[in-house]
Amino acid sequence: MPKGMIRFLISLLIVLVGSLIAWNANGRSYIGVDDAEIYHVYMKHVSEGHGFVYSIGGERVEGFTSLLWTLIGGGIHYVSLPLELTLMMLNVILIALLLSRIWGYIDGDSQVWSLRSIMFFSLLFVMPGFFEWTVLSQLETGLWTMLLGFITLGILKYETAWKMCGLFALLILCRPEAMLWGMALSFVYVLSSKNEGVIGIKKYLPLFVVLITTGLLISWRLSYFGFPLPNTYYAKVSSDIVSNGFIGLKYIAKFFVQFPIIPALMGITFYEAIRRLRECSLRTISEKDVLFITIIAVSLFIPVYTGGDHFQLSRFFQPILPFYILGFCLSALFDRYAQRSFAILLIIIAMTSSRWIVYAFSESPLKHEWSIALEGRKQSHEMNAFFEETSLPIQGVLTAGATAYIYEGTTIDLLGLNNVEMAHAESVKKQGIMKNHASFVPHIFYRQYPDVLWMAGGFSQSEPVILNIPYFNANIFHNIQREDRFKKMYGAYAIRNKRGVWLAAFMSRRYIQSLDTNAFFIKEISTVETQN
Numbered sequence: 001m002p003k004g005m006i007r008f009l010i011s012l013l014i015v016l017v018g019s020l021i022a023w024n025a026n027g028r029s030y031i032g033v034d035d036a037e038i039y040h041v042y043m044k045h046v047s048e049g050h051g052f053v054y055s056i057g058g059e060r061v062e063g064f065t066s067l068l069w070t071l072i073g074g075g076i077h078y079v080s081l082p083l084e085l086t087l088m089m090l091n092v093i094l095i096a097l098l099l100s101r102i103w104g105y106i107d108g109d110s111q112v113w114s115l116r117s118i119m120f121f122s123l124l125f126v127m128p129g130f131f132e133w134t135v136l137s138q139l140e141t142g143l144w145t146m147l148l149g150f151i152t153l154g155i156l157k158y159e160t161a162w163k164m165c166g167l168f169a170l171l172i173l174c175r176p177e178a179m180l181w182g183m184a185l186s187f188v189y190v191l192s193s194k195n196e197g198v199i200g201i202k203k204y205l206p207l208f209v210v211l212i213t214t215g216l217l218i219s220w221r222l223s224y225f226g227f228p229l230p231n232t233y234y235a236k237v238s239s240d241i242v243s244n245g246f247i248g249l250k251y252i253a254k255f256f257v258q259f260p261i262i263p264a265l266m267g268i269t270f271y272e273a274i275r276r277l278r279e280c281s282l283r284t285i286s287e288k289d290v291l292f293i294t295i296i297a298v299s300l301f302i303p304v305y306t307g308g309d310h311f312q313l314s315r316f317f318q319p320i321l322p323f324y325i326l327g328f329c330l331s332a333l334f335d336r337y338a339q340r341s342f343a344i345l346l347i348i349i350a351m352t353s354s355r356w357i358v359y360a361f362s363e364s365p366l367k368h369e370w371s372i373a374l375e376g377r378k379q380s381h382e383m384n385a386f387f388e389e390t391s392l393p394i395q396g397v398l399t400a401g402a403t404a405y406i407y408e409g410t411t412i413d414l415l416g417l418n419n420v421e422m423a424h425a426e427s428v429k430k431q432g433i434m435k436n437h438a439s440f441v442p443h444i445f446y447r448q449y450p451d452v453l454w455m456a457g458g459f460s461q462s463e464p465v466i467l468n469i470p471y472f473n474a475n476i477f478h479n480i481q482r483e484d485r486f487k488k489m490y491g492a493y494a495i496r497n498k499r500g501v502w503l504a505a506f507m508s509r510r511y512i513q514s515l516d517t518n519a520f521f522i523k524e525i526s527t528v529e530t531q532n
Contacts, residue, residue, distance in 0.1 A: 041418075128359045129315070236435075250308075252308075296324070396452065404418070
């Protein structure tokens with residue numbers, strides 16, 4: 001069997017084992033995180049011919065981060081394959097393919113295994129969150145990691161300009177920050193191509209493709225959605241650059257604390273590049289040094305510019321972990337100390353410092369991300385059943401993925417990811433609210449006026465006597481429940497249907513008055529704010 005196939009199969013096994021361990025530690029869910037459920041909504045609507053809309057018949061909105069991933073999922077849904085399982089297995093194959101290609105670059109054709117490749121796989125395997133975010137989440141992270149990896153290897157292996165053009169075009173379609181990544185990496189390709197004798201305009205083709213693809217994508221967005229960037233950008237990223245920088249630096253610091261081996265590996269890469277630069281000149285510096293320094297610099301700049309995100313285990317950095325580790329494994333320092341005892345010691349340090357054993361064999365800090373999606377699906381199933389004999393109310397939600405995917409009525413995303421008016425209402429986001437959750441604007445809420453507000457509440461078989469409002473939810477919604485205007489328009493209600501099921505939530509008084517009292521028993525209840 002060819003070495004390439006052997007490496008792919010072993011890489012596939014490694015990814016499957018790592019994903020299985022992560023799956024067990026994250027609640028054994030197969031549907032992905034709640035943000036992936038937002039993708040599922042758009043994939044379904046696109047495949048059914050409704051266009052890029054969050055609600056059928058609603059506004060066009062780019063409430064997803066990756067156009068490419070949405071189109072792939074739309075195709076999967078169109079041919080009636082099981083969407084969640086297919087996306088997960090696709091991620092498994094993409095990551096396995098990337099890792100096998102990296103392995104092939106590390107060891108070449110001389111041997112199947114080496115201490116260098118064993119070190120690469122071992123260090124990556126014990127990084128908590130890698131398999132969660134690239135495989136199990138069902139986000140575009142696996143595709144993004146593969147494209148960045150193929151481009152990185154393409155630069156190292158002096159791939160042809162035409163092949164690199166295709167990879168850069170796909171990269172631009174994958175995530176918004178690809179515009180920066182594409183520019184930076186295509187410049188590195190121009191620098192590295194001189195060693196292969198590529199002359200004239202040919203070596204600039206990938207750069208031209210980045211510029212042309214970016215221009216076409218922005219033009220399409222302006223004509224279809226009316227904005228140059230995805231709606232998620234306007235909902236998540238504040239225009240307060242100073243605040244973003246401060247939050248982004250904290251995000252990087254937290255990443256370094258959670259993965260202390262990584263800044264050490266990055267430091268080695270920088271040290272060797274500077275040492276070689278002092279020994280030669282800028283004109284003759286290795287393109288490998290330029291590449292890995294560029295990767296590190298861009299990966300650190302993006303969270304500083306955007307403020308990072310709120311997810312545990314540093315989602316922004318997970319796709320870059322293989323390249324941090326690869327830079328170290330290709331270093332001269334590794335060659336100098338490449339002994340079995342050194343490798344084992346480094347792996348043990350990485351495993352213990354990142355708490356991989358604790359997370360892998362108990363419970364991951366990411367488990368709640370899958371719980372949110374499962375709870376959202378359950379809630380919307382219950383909503384559909386509760387109102388099966390009447391028209392479904394318009395619900396306003398905090399978590400906007402699974403609830404909208406399952407709910408048969410209209411859902412309003414009150415945090416703006418899938419709500420153009422809410423996302424653009426305030427360019428500078430309110431301080432003191434969790435990152436990516438600060439786009440709620442009360443006066444927009446009153447204008448949109450959902451029938452049910454999911455700030456608190458749920459379903460039960462027994463009669464609710466009080467509505468408990470979690471502090472977190474109240475903070476996200478700016479404690480709107482205390483406003484006089486809100487109290488005039490909304491109340492905390494418990495309603496019972498003919499099957500004896502109770503629903504407690506904030507509901508508009510207008511909607512309550514429209515309900516058939518023969519079908520529902522209705523009463524207003526008191527509220528209490530809790531710290532849970």
